[in-house]
Amino acid sequence: MSQSYRINSFDEYKEAYQKSIDNPEQFWGEIAENFTWRKKWDKVLEWNFTEPKVEWFKGGKLNITENCIDRHLETMGEKPAFIWEPNHPEERVRVVTYNRLHKRVCQFAQVLKNNGVKKGDRVCIYMGMVPELTYAVLGCARIGAIHSVIFGGFSAQSIADRLDDAQAEFIVTCDGAFRGDKVIPLKSVIDDALIGNKTIKKVIVYTRTRTPVSMIKGRDVWWEDEMEFAEHQVEKDGVVSFPAEEMDAEDPLFILYTSGSTGKPKGVVHSSAGYMLWTNYTFNNVFQYKQGQVHFCTADIGWITGHSYIVYGPLSAGATSLMFEGIPTYPDAGRFWDIVQKHKVNILYTAPTAIRSLMGFGLAPLQGKDLSSLQVLGTVGEPINEEAWHWYNENVGKKNCPIVDTWWQTETGACMISNMAGVTPAKPSWATLPMPGVQPILVDDKGYEVTEKDENGMLKGNLCIKAPWPAILRTTYGDHERCRTNYFATYPGLYFTGDGAIKDENGFYRITGRVDDVLNVSGHRIGTAEVENAINMHAGVVESAVVGYPHDVKGQGIYAFVIDNNTHSDDELTRKDILQTVTRIIGPIAKPDKIQFVKGLPKTRSGKIMRRILRKIAEGELENLGDITTLLDPNVVEDIKNGAL
Ligand code: WTA
Numbered sequence: 001m002s003q004s005y006r007i008n009s010f011d012e013y014k015e016a017y018q019k020s021i022d023n024p025e026q027f028w029g030e031i032a033e034n035f036t037w038r039k040k041w042d043k044v045l046e047w048n049f050t051e052p053k054v055e056w057f058k059g060g061k062l063n064i065t066e067n068c069i070d071r072h073l074e075t076m077g078e079k080p081a082f083i084w085e086p087n088h089p090e091e092r093v094r095v096v097t098y099n100r101l102h103k104r105v106c107q108f109a110q111v112l113k114n115n116g117v118k119k120g121d122r123v124c125i126y127m128g129m130v131p132e133l134t135y136a137v138l139g140c141a142r143i144g145a146i147h148s149v150i151f152g153g154f155s156a157q158s159i160a161d162r163l164d165d166a167q168a169e170f171i172v173t174c175d176g177a178f179r180g181d182k183v184i185p186l187k188s189v190i191d192d193a194l195i196g197n198k199t200i201k202k203v204i205v206y207t208r209t210r211t212p213v214s215m216i217k218g219r220d221v222w223w224e225d226e227m228e229f230a231e232h233q234v235e236k237d238g239v240v241s242f243p244a245e246e247m248d249a250e251d252p253l254f255i256l257y258t259s260g261s262t263g264k265p266k267g268v269v270h271s272s273a274g275y276m277l278w279t280n281y282t283f284n285n286v287f288q289y290k291q292g293q294v295h296f297c298t299a300d301i302g303w304i305t306g307h308s309y310i311v312y313g314p315l316s317a318g319a320t321s322l323m324f325e326g327i328p329t330y331p332d333a334g335r336f337w338d339i340v341q342k343h344k345v346n347i348l349y350t351a352p353t354a355i356r357s358l359m360g361f362g363l364a365p366l367q368g369k370d371l372s373s374l375q376v377l378g379t380v381g382e383p384i385n386e387e388a389w390h391w392y393n394e395n396v397g398k399k400n401c402p403i404v405d406t407w408w409q410t411e412t413g414a415c416m417i418s419n420m421a422g423v424t425p426a427k428p429s430w431a432t433l434p435m436p437g438v439q440p441i442l443v444d445d446k447g448y449e450v451t452e453k454d455e456n457g458m459l460k461g462n463l464c465i466k467a468p469w470p471a472i473l474r475t476t477y478g479d480h481e482r483c484r485t486n487y488f489a490t491y492p493g494l495y496f497t498g499d500g501a502i503k504d505e506n507g508f509y510r511i512t513g514r515v516d517d518v519l520n521v522s523g524h525r526i527g528t529a530e531v532e533n534a535i536n537m538h539a540g541v542v543e544s545a546v547v548g549y550p551h552d553v554k555g556q557g558i559y560a561f562v563i564d565n566n567t568h569s570d571d572e573l574t575r576k577d578i579l580q581t582v583t584r585i586i587g588p589i590a591k592p593d594k595i596q597f598v599k600g601l602p603k604t605r606s607g608k609i610m611r612r613i614l615r616k617i618a619e620g621e622l623e624n625l626g627d628i629t630t631l632l633d634p635n636v637v638e639d640i641k642n643g644a645l
Helices: 010-022 024-032 062-074 100-116 132-145 156-166 186-193 223-234 273-286 306-314 336-341 352-359 386-396 482-490 528-536 571-587 609-620 635-642
Strands: 043-046 053-058 080-085 092-097 123-125 148-149 169-172 177-179 183-185 202-206 221-222 252-258 265-272 294-297 321-325 347-350 375-379 403-406 440-443 461-465 495-503 511-515 517-522 523-529 541-551 555-564 594-597
Touching: 010 024, 024 043, 024 273, 043 183, 053 273, 062 100, 062 132, 062 273, 062 306, 080 100, 080 132, 080 336, 080 511, 092 100, 092 132, 100 132, 100 223, 100 635, 123 156, 123 186, 132 148, 132 252, 148 156, 156 186, 156 252, 156 265, 169 186, 186 202, 186 321, 202 223, 221 223, 252 306, 265 273, 265 482, 273 294, 273 306, 294 306, 294 336, 306 321, 321 336, 336 347, 352 386, 352 555, 375 386, 386 403, 440 495, 461 511, 461 541, 482 495, 517 528, 517 555, 523 528, 528 555, 528 571, 541 609, 555 571, 555 609, 571 594, 609 635
Parallel strands: 080 321, 123 148, 123 169, 148 252, 169 202, 202 221, 294 321, 294 347, 347 375, 375 403, 555 594
Antiparallel strands: 043 053, 080 092, 177 183, 252 265, 440 461, 461 495, 495 511, 517 523, 541 555
């Protein structure tokens, strides 16, 4: 593969950036030449942000799996595509070469076909971090089915909502998943999610934990049986093949649900060609991946980071991607460092919350670990505080590895604002400069571009993007109007990210966090309205309001103010019941860290909760609450302050 679009110096970055803005069609058209197309596109880009409608490489035909697998086989067939490190360090490591990956993906595509899956069908994938998860994802892409991966920490209710929204007809799952010393019974969660479901036709179950499962006749089938049968269909005389479905550049590749400021998660839809280009381009340039390197992204494939930087980005670049089944603290807090040493990891990409949590264990877990293979470090998911940045730099990178601070979102598909390792300058806790093709703009609450600097010489505002990049979300599944109102209506003509940012005199950006009602807890996005809805389901709850507060390890913690119906006598028990309810409705990741029972909430005369006041109280700032005279009943504030946790 040609590496013509590899940026090697700061000057080359500036040149590429300028070209991408002056002539985007030529810029991206040239980059697109580096991929395998069945048919070339007619037009590089057509767009408007009013509907919105964005089309990249219209008329082009391709299949992303041919770009991620087939085209590497001739020269790199025996190179590892995946190295899989199991939850338990004593268990056998699995190495999946590109040849093996090709075979397994073809086999699984055949399994899907045998079970009636067709192009455009939605397949829900709810699995642990096993190689089979990647076969499932890529098998869907191979036959043109739309995958919707759901993180293993979501509850049956959350899955049911997502299955319903996507009108999914097929599920791929595991009996269970290992996570540290826990076993998560995935299939039984799926069984609960399927009570009352009318769309699911088949459930394919891979055996990982040997957790007892109930297999329903006619609906549930075993992965192993299906794969064995399919093997004979796709392999003839030692040659493996399963023809990839020809996809339009704009055909949807996957749906991934994410939280917004409303109560219901939305299904972000990504396209085939644009998403492929963007993950590949950013993977190569941000991490400066070099052939032979081992890339370790610690995310779960249930999140966008795993989609883009464990699967599609690395594979499209012919890289070796390390996939880890377990958690950073099992069997002890040195696990990441053991993995780096064992597999000679060159690129480590993780979340600030993981770094902060490992910092809490001190330096002992790092002692005696050989981290000399590391060349590039990365962070993603939330703002990284300077302390964590320096700890990462000094103790993990030994001041020898550039750190890339990559800002992006589920909706953007891959990195948007980030330095490029060793190529463009880094600045601790700053994401720095936009990728070529990305045009950020900071606006005030009325939508006017911010031009006046604050007392520190910074521009400060709401972060928007002016024009489309190849992997911008195309729609929210089944509800395009929702996509419009969520992202394109707040500031007409702009894509609104939901984040606040500041910009320095060099044009570097620092993301300061969400400015909407979305929390970022341990790098996971959770809508406050979602948590409130879940709390309100509890029989004893009258009303609730949820806000975030600064948390040393998680970045943000969840603080819930709850009005209960006063029929109970034991607050502690009710707290536990509420936690149980949230776990049932959303999943353990959304459990509030603090629950304060209150008699009333600070509301305006029109009934709107003044979250600003609750946020301050949650942050422990009980004075200077600002103007409270517009409240319906200013007395409730005193009451809440007195009971603050
Ligand atoms: C936040 C994860 C600061 C941001 C890829 C964004 C960040 C949300 C950074 C998206 C970063 C992500 N610095 N904040 N480097 N990266 N964020 O959709 O608030 O799970 O809007 O995508 O994470 O989270 P999501």
